[in-house]
Amino acid sequence: MTSVLEIKDLHVEIDGKPILKGIDLTLKQGEIHAVMGPNGTGKSTLAQAIMGHPRYDVTQGEVLLDGENVLEMEVDERAHAGLFLGMQYPSEISGVTNSDFLRSAINSQREEGDEINLMQFIKKLDKNMNELEMDLDMSTRYLNEGFSGGEKKRNEILQLLMLEPKFGILDEIDSGLDIDALKVVSKGINSMRGENFGALIITHYQRLLNYITPDFVHVIMKGKVVKSGGKELAERLEAEGYEWIKDELGIEDETVVE
Amino acid sequence: MTTEVKDFKLDGESIIARSKERGEGDFIVGKKQEAIDKFDALEMPKPDKTRINRWDFFTVSSPVVNSEVYESLETLPNTVKEVVDLDVVENLYVQHNNTPAFLKVSDDLLEQGVIVENIFEASENHRELVEKYFMTDGVKIDEHKLAAYHAAMLNGGLFVYVPKNVKVPTPIQMVVLHDDENASLFNHLLLVADEGSEVTFVENYVSTVEESKEQLNIISEVIAKDNAKITYGAVDFLAAGFTGYANRRGVASNDATIDWALGLMNDSNVIYDNTTYLMGDRSNSDLKIVVVGRGDQRQNFTTKIIHYGKESNGHILKHGVMKDSATSIFNGIGQIKKGASGADAQQESRVLMLNDRARGDANPILLIDEDDVTAGHAASVGRVDPIQLFYLMSRGISQKEAERLVIHGFLAPVVKALPIESVKRQLTEVIELKVVSK
Ligand SMILES: Nc1ncnc2c1ncn2[C@@H]1O[C@H](COP(=O)(O)OP(=O)(O)OP(=O)(O)O)[C@@H](O)[C@H]1O
Ligand SMILES: [Mg+2]
Numbered sequence: 085m086t087s088v089l090e091i092k093d094l095h096v097e098i099d100g101k102p103i104l105k106g107i108d109l110t111l112k113q114g115e116i117h118a119v120m121g122p123n124g125t126g127k128s129t130l131a132q133a134i135m136g137h138p139r140y141d142v143t144q145g146e147v148l149l150d151g152e153n154v155l156e157m158e159v160d161e162r163a164h165a166g167l168f169l170g171m172q173y174p175s176e177i178s179g180v181t182n183s184d185f186l187r188s189a190i191n192s193q194r195e196e197g198d199e200i201n202l203m204q205f206i207k208k209l210d211k212n213m214n215e216l217e218m219d220l221d222m223s224t225r226y227l228n229e230g231f232s233g234g235e236k237k238r239n240e241i242l243q244l245l246m247l248e249p250k251f252g253i254l255d256e257i258d259s260g261l262d263i264d265a266l267k268v269v270s271k272g273i274n275s276m277r278g279e280n281f282g283a284l285i286i287t288h289y290q291r292l293l294n295y296i297t298p299d300f301v302h303v304i305m306k307g308k309v310v311k312s313g314g315k316e317l318a319e320r321l322e323a324e325g326y327e328w329i330k331d332e333l334g335i336e337d338e339t340v341v342e
Numbered sequence: 343m344t345t346e347v348k349d350f351k352l353d354g355e356s357i358i359a360r361s362k363e364r365g366e367g368d369f370i371v372g373k374k375q376e377a378i379d380k381f382d383a384l385e386m387p388k389p390d391k392t393r394i395n396r397w398d399f400f401t402v403s404s405p406v407v408n409s410e411v412y413e414s415l416e417t418l419p420n421t422v423k424e425v426v427d428l429d430v431v432e433n434l435y436v437q438h439n440n441t442p443a444f445l446k447v448s449d450d451l452l453e454q455g456v457i458v459e460n461i462f463e464a465s466e467n468h469r470e471l472v473e474k475y476f477m478t479d480g481v482k483i484d485e486h487k488l489a490a491y492h493a494a495m496l497n498g499g500l501f502v503y504v505p506k507n508v509k510v511p512t513p514i515q516m517v518v519l520h521d522d523e524n525a526s527l528f529n530h531l532l533l534v535a536d537e538g539s540e541v542t543f544v545e546n547y548v549s550t551v552e553e554s555k556e557q558l559n560i561i562s563e564v565i566a567k568d569n570a571k572i573t574y575g576a577v578d579f580l581a582a583g584f585t586g587y588a589n590r591r592g593v594a595s596n597d598a599t600i601d602w603a604l605g606l607m608n609d610s611n612v613i614y615d616n617t618t619y620l621m622g623d624r625s626n627s628d629l630k631i632v633v634v635g636r637g638d639q640r641q642n643f644t645t646k647i648i649h650y651g652k653e654s655n656g657h658i659l660k661h662g663v664m665k666d667s668a669t670s671i672f673n674g675i676g677q678i679k680k681g682a683s684g685a686d687a688q689q690e691s692r693v694l695m696l697n698d699r700a701r702g703d704a705n706p707i708l709l710i711d712e713d714d715v716t717a718g719h720a721a722s723v724g725r726v727d728p729i730q731l732f733y734l735m736s737r738g739i740s741q742k743e744a745e746r747l748v749i750h751g752f753l754a755p756v757v758k759a760l761p762i763e764s765v766k767r768q769l770t771e772v773i774e775l776k777v778v779s780k
Contacts, residue, residue: 135736138728163738175733179751189737243737
C-alpha cells in the first residue's frame, strides 16, 4: 500500500506569532517534493510542526498519515508512524555516542525482545557509513558534538538510511556541504528512492535538485504555498530568482512578518 | 571531650581505654589522645552556604562493631564481588564495617616494597612512615572539630605506600562494605606515592542496609611526592540516614600529578570537602566529580584546588543531577597564591534539575594573588533541554529513554574517567538506579 502524508490548511504560531497561514500539500510514497522559498518564509516551521517541535503551536488545520491524525501523536509516535525529519540545525548531545543513539533509535521501532542484534547493527552501520563516505570513528563520537556543519548533515542522512522511514522531511540538508559531499549525500537519498519512500526536500538551491530530481516543486512565501510546478519551476527560480513570482502574485514583502 | 552515644556516655578516657583494649598501638592511641585534648577548643567546619548547626555529627550507636572476615576472593559477598574485576584483581583490601576482612596484594608489589596494610597494623609495622604523613601535611587534627573527632574515633582505614620510582601496574582497590546499621565509619585512607612512583587507587563505599542513623566521617590524605602520579577513583554509595563528612585531600609536590574521579552517590546528608594543594612547581590536579541527589537529602560539595607552585595546573569538573526535593550546594574554588606564576586554574560546574522541588546552587569562586596566571570558570544550573529531547524523540526514542540518555551522557565525562571497569559499571548502575527509580 502506498502511504500518503496530507497537510491540510496548516496554521502554525510561535510564541503567539502566526508563521504558517494555511499550507496544503499532499505527499505520496514514491514522490519527491522540493520546497523552496526566500529566507524566513516558514519552510523550517512547516517541517518542525509536522514532527511536533515543542515550540511550534498548530492553531488550525491537520496533518494526516494514511488518515491518522499525526498532530495528536507524541513526537516518538510520529517517528514510529514513519516520519523522519532531517534538521536544519541538529542538536548536539554530549556523552551519548552516535552508535548507542542509533541503536536506541532502531530498537525503539522494534518490539521488546526483538532488538536488532549487534552484528546486524554493525553491518548495517558499516554499509551506510561507507555509502556516505563517513569516517567509521564518527560512530563512536558523541552525537553531533563538535561535528562540522557538513558532518552534521551527513549524520542526519546516516540516520535516515538507518531508520528507513516512510517519509523523509529534509530541511536544507545541502547547506554546509561541499561539492563532493553534496554528491555523496544525494546518492544516499537516491538510494532510498522508490515506492516505499517519499520525501519533502527543503532547499535554496537547484544544485541539489540536479542530483535528486524532484517530481514536484513548491514555493512558500508568507507562510503559504504560493506556486507549485514540476522540476522546471526550480530551474526558473535558479535563473531568475523570486521577483517574478512576487510580481505575478502582487506580493511586496514575502516574509511572514506583517 | 564527651560525646553522645545512644546507649552509654563515651568520654575521652573510655575512648582511650577502648583503643588500648583493642590493641591499637602507641601511635594511634597517642593521636587519639591528642585529638581528645584539642576537641573542645575547636570550631566546627563552615561549609559555605550550608547550615550544619542542626546536623548531628557525633551520636553513634557503637564506636566499633565486629564483623565477619573473608578467607578468599570466592567467599566475598556478592555486593563486594560486583565492584571488583574478579578475573584480574591483584590488589584488594576489603573492610567489613569496621573489620579488616580481606587483603590481597601481589607478590610483585610486596617485593618492590609497596605497603598495603590496614591503618592500625601499618602504624605499628611502619611507624616512621605513618608518623611522617598521618594528619600532618594533609588534614591536620586541629583543622576543626570534625577532623579531631575523626582522629579520636578512628575505627578503620588503609595505608598505602609506593616507594620511589615504583610504578604499580594494576590498581589498588579498597571496598568498604557497610551492612550493619549500627556501624559508624571513621575511616582514614593514607596514600603516599614517593618520588617518581605511579599508582591508581580506587575505593568503594557500599551499604546493603536500607537506612542507618550512624556517622560517616572519612578522611583521605593523598600525597604525591616529586614526579609521582596518583590516579584516585571513588564511588560512595552509602544508605540514607547517615550524617556524613567526607574529606579527600591531596598534596602534590614538584611535577607531581593527582587526578580524581569521584562518584558521590551517598543517599544521606553529607558535607564533602575535596581540596588539593598544588605545593610543587608544575604540579597538576584534575578533579572530576559526579553526583546524583534524590529524596530530601542535603549535600554540600566543596571542591578546591590551591596553587602554591609555579606553572601548576588545576582543573575542576563537576556534574550533578538533582531530583525529588534534594538540595545541593556546589562550591568550586580555584585559589592561586602569590608566587604561583604561570598557574592555570579552571573549573566547570553543571547542574541538571529534574523537577521544580530540587535545588542546586553552583558557586564558582576564583581567589587570585598573582598576576601572571590564567583562570576561568563556567557554571550552569538548568533543566533537560527540551530541544535535545525533541531531537532524540524525533528518531522514535521515548521521552523516558531520551531523558535517560541525556542524563547518562551528562554524567559520562566523570564515569569514563574511573580507572576500573567494574567500578565504571557499578557507577553507571548506581546512576541508573538513582535517576530512574521513582
Ligand atoms: N523561536 C522563534 N521565535 C520567534 N520567531 C521565530 C522563531 N522561530 C522562527 N521564527 C520566525 O518564523 C519565521 C519563519 O521561520 P522559518 O525558520 O520557518 O523560516 P525558513 O523559511 O525556514 O527560513 P530559512 O530559509 O532562512 O531557513 C521567521 O520570520 C522567523 O524569524
Ligand atoms: Mg529554515
